[in-house]
Amino acid sequence: MTEVPEARLSRAVRLREDGEPVRARELLLALRAEFPADPLIAYQTAWVHDVLELEEEAVPHYRAAIAGGLPDEQMRDAMLGLGSTLRVLGRDDEAAEVFAEGLRRFPGHRPLRVFQAMLRHNAGDSREAVADLLRVLVESTGDPDIRQYGRAISAYAEDLDRGRPHP
Structure with missing residues (x-):
């Protein structure tokens, strides 16, 4: 008797998590062929x-997952994965669109903001990338030493040249 898709999917996830991605891939590709519409x-x-x-x-699988409709947690992660993958492939315009859409749908999702900042740096907008990363740092850190300087870091995020002579 054939395993139900959920059990096979769980087994594939465990294989990936246990450091056996090649075996997981084989199982997942078989599942994709059998259930092509399952996001x-x-x-x-x-x-x-x-x-x-x-x-x-990975790209077409991410696109299929997003188009198929996922629960919010997986949708955020799929959008982050697709955007990050496109960035790695040098497809920066497509990555920017994915991150922008992800942040429209999930405005508070900090990992999307961090990966968007990396893309901005790659695109030559390091100033805005650093500012975004500083904002995320202040919003999310539990480090008391960083929190002590939170106001100053936030102010610098708004004006990275504050206190420095302008050329």
Whole structure:
């Protein structure tokens, strides 16, 4: 008797988590062929391709997962994964669109903001990238030493040249 898709999907996720992504990929590709419209299977298939550094192959699986509709947590992660993968592939305009859409849908999701900042740096907008990263740092840190300087760091995020002579 064939395992139900949920059990097979759980087994594939465990294989990936246990450091066996090649075996996980085999199982996930079989599941994708059998259930091509399932967004969770597509998402996990994209993820395992990323783990294996097969970014180009991950993209269509991410797109299928996002188009298929995922629960919010997986949707955020799929959008982050797709944007990050596109950035790695040098497809910066597409990555920027994915991050922008992700942040429209999930404005408080800090990992999306961090990955968008990395893209901004790659695109030559290091000033805004650093400012974004400083904002995320102040918002999310539990480090008492950083929190002590939170107001100053936030002020610098708004004007990175504050206190420095302008050329």
